[in-house]
Amino acid sequence: MCGILGICGFEDVSHELVSGLVAIQHRGQDSAGVLTYNDGRFHLHKGSGHVSQVFKKFDISKLCGNVGLAHVRYATIGSTEAMDAQPFAVNYPFGIAMVHNGNVINFVRLREVLNNQYHRMIETDNDVELLLYTFATYLQEKNLEQVGVEDLFETVEFVQEHVRGAYSCLTYIKGMGFLAFTDPYGIRPLIMGKRETEKGTQYIFTSETVVFDYLGYEYVRDLEAGEAVFIDSDNQVHSRILKHQKPAFCVFEYIYFAREDSVFKGRLVATERVRMGKALKARVEAAGVKPDIIIDVPNSAYFFASGLAEKMEVPYRRALAKNPFVGRSFITPSDELRKRVVRQKLNPIRDIVNGRKIAVVDDSIVRGTTSRHIVNLLKEYGAREVYFISASPAVKFPCIYGIDMSVKKELIAAGKTPEQVAEKLNCEKVIYQSVEGLRELYKDLPICDACFSGEYPTGITQEILDQIEDEKMKSDRC
Numbered sequence: 342m343c344g345i346l347g348i349c350g351f352e353d354v355s356h357e358l359v360s361g362l363v364a365i366q367h368r369g370q371d372s373a374g375v376l377t378y379n380d381g382r383f384h385l386h387k388g389s390g391h392v393s394q395v396f397k398k399f400d401i402s403k404l405c406g407n408v409g410l411a412h413v414r415y416a417t418i419g420s421t422e423a424m425d426a427q428p429f430a431v432n433y434p435f436g437i438a439m440v441h442n443g444n445v446i447n448f449v450r451l452r453e454v455l456n457n458q459y460h461r462m463i464e465t466d467n468d469v470e471l472l473l474y475t476f477a478t479y480l481q482e483k484n485l486e487q488v489g490v491e492d493l494f495e496t497v498e499f500v501q502e503h504v505r506g507a508y509s510c511l512t513y514i515k516g517m518g519f520l521a522f523t524d525p526y527g528i529r530p531l532i533m534g535k536r537e538t539e540k541g542t543q544y545i546f547t548s549e550t551v552v553f554d555y556l557g558y559e560y561v562r563d564l565e566a567g568e569a570v571f572i573d574s575d576n577q578v579h580s581r582i583l584k585h586q587k588p589a590f591c592v593f594e595y596i597y598f599a600r601e602d603s604v605f606k607g608r609l610v611a612t613e614r615v616r617m618g619k620a621l622k623a624r625v626e627a628a629g630v631k632p633d634i635i636i637d638v639p640n641s642a643y644f645f646a647s648g649l650a651e652k653m654e655v656p657y658r659r660a661l662a663k664n665p666f667v668g669r670s671f672i673t674p675s676d677e678l679r680k681r682v683v684r685q686k687l688n689p690i691r692d693i694v695n696g697r698k699i700a701v702v703d704d705s706i707v708r709g710t711t712s713r714h715i716v717n718l719l720k721e722y723g724a725r726e727v728y729f730i731s732a733s734p735a736v737k738f739p740c741i742y743g744i745d746m747s748v749k750k751e752l753i754a755a756g757k758t759p760e761q762v763a764e765k766l767n768c769e770k771v772i773y774q775s776v777e778g779l780r781e782l783y784k785d786l787p788i789c790d791a792c793f794s795g796e797y798p799t800g801i802t803q804e805i806l807d808q809i810e811d812e813k814m815k816s817d818r819c
């Protein structure tokens with residue numbers, strides 16, 4: 342999972358790109374990068390670590406230009422090293438730079454085609470190379486003297502036909518303009534905004550609307566599944582829905598990944614989480630559980646827990662003190678490191694926990710490492726009974742679209758009943774939302790729920806699942 346940002350317009354964009362990346366830092370902490378274009382040249386700075394580390398000693402004014410792309414990366418596959426950091430660029434045709442968020446699933450086939458048929462060297466494991474080279478390879482076969490908007494849209498359509506998986510991409514093509522596009526299912530978010538300046542409208546595209554709040558842009562719209570938007574060198578906006586399938590927006594954005602103050606498809610993430618929390622009441626009652634208090638796993642579960650508490654009329658308490666200076670455990674490399682991070686991060690508040698029956702609510706239970714650790718801590722601090730409640734259904738299937746859940750055997754719920762999971766977590770009960778319950782909440786918004794249901798919107802074969810799992814096992818995150 343990554344965060345992307347691109348701005349094109351009339352003012353210098355470098356400082357805005359770096360500040361905007363800070364707003365979406367939660368989407369990836371492995372690397373950060375910014376590329377701008379000015380006077381016939383790309384200017385690029387990228388490296389490993391948080392935005393503040395990567396740009397700490399760098400003179401941002403070197404990244405001059407009124408157009409640029411920016412990226413924060415969480416490496417689900419490949420290395421966490423600087424060479425895999427985005428943006429990427431090629432110098433032919435024209436000079437094309439690109440950032441993307443998502444995961445390409447037919448990467449083995451694409452690498453073969455690009456290597457053997459087009460003699461392009463693939464230098465990294467980063468999917469953006471596959472997208473960028475596929476795009477550049479098709480575009481270079483056009484009459485380059487006369488390339489226009491139609492040619493660019495045809496090129497995007499070619500990419501959408503040949504590159505399978507989830508991707509939201511931002512591209513700058515030297516001398517032509519700025520291009521944003523999504524995969525045919527619109528799995529990953531991509532949102533357009535604008536700001537009026539004295540010289541004209543400055544456009545912005547990013548993964549989360551919170552960037553608009555930070556930088557003072559106005560929301561325009563979410564891109565549709567399969568859509569491309571092109572801003573030409575005269576600042577004219579062209580848009581077209583190209584290869585389009587039944588949309589399947591990743592519901593995990595609402596559940597966990599996005600910031601609570603972001604909005605997707607007109608729905609504020611915080612409000613969605615309260616709604617999901619309230620919907621858990623029926624599940625808790627059906628399980629015959631009567632907690633003394635409801636607590637959350639900070640921070641992403643607050644809205645679920647408070648929604649459930651309100652609906653059940655059971656007191657909500659914050660019972661786990663969080664050290665905000667320790668990173669997110671879910672996006673920290675390796676299981677061992679994750680365990681250590683959780684220990685440093687959460688500490689129970691003894692008087693709230695002691696002697697009580699506690700319903701602890703989290704957004705999801707993925708590997709179970711954090712959940713088990715929390716249960717043990719609560720019991721150590723005197724909890725009488727612990728019920729672990731997941732606002733999402735059981736994660737039983739790998740995510741092949743760019744969230745770090747691509748290895749089935751790592752998923753604690755895969756092939757297990759809730760009772761077996763409760764035993765593993767050492768708690769009295771595990772209660773999940775059901776797949777039907779989640780779908781009922783999103784009956785008017787087509788979502789991807791493949792990690793819960795096993796129904797992959799793009800379709801999938803066992804061969805591709807195995808390839809993705811193999812690639813993940815070779816990556817820095819295992």
Ligand code: SF4
Nearest residue numbers: 591593740789791792
């Ligand atoms: S499989 Fe799950 S995490 Fe992956 S895109 Fe679909 S809903 Fe999101």
